[in-house]
Amino acid sequence: YGCCEGAIGLAVLVSLIYSFGNDYFQSLSVLW
Template identity: 60%
Template structure:
């Protein structure tokens, strides 16, 4: 019963992160934070899934490595965008 409650919370976290990702598309920082929130909910889901079936937790370490690389890449894009354009608005620069 407790596992189902935890799965409900994880699904709610995932849907809430997706809702923020879709609705707040003006700032790059908010988009990156919502993506990290989605990655955190996927991590919790994998943790519950692997614990439920008594499997090895090595896959969680691989997932954390890739999520840290994704976060570092997003922050480097944010820093380069702020250095070149002065802010993180998507409407302030042209893709051409």
């Protein structure tokens, strides 16, 4: 149970980082 919750939390964290990084790189490409 704890491992499953940790995996779900990790997946959410990775998706958040991925979407944030995507927006960050898009704004960088707009600046350049």
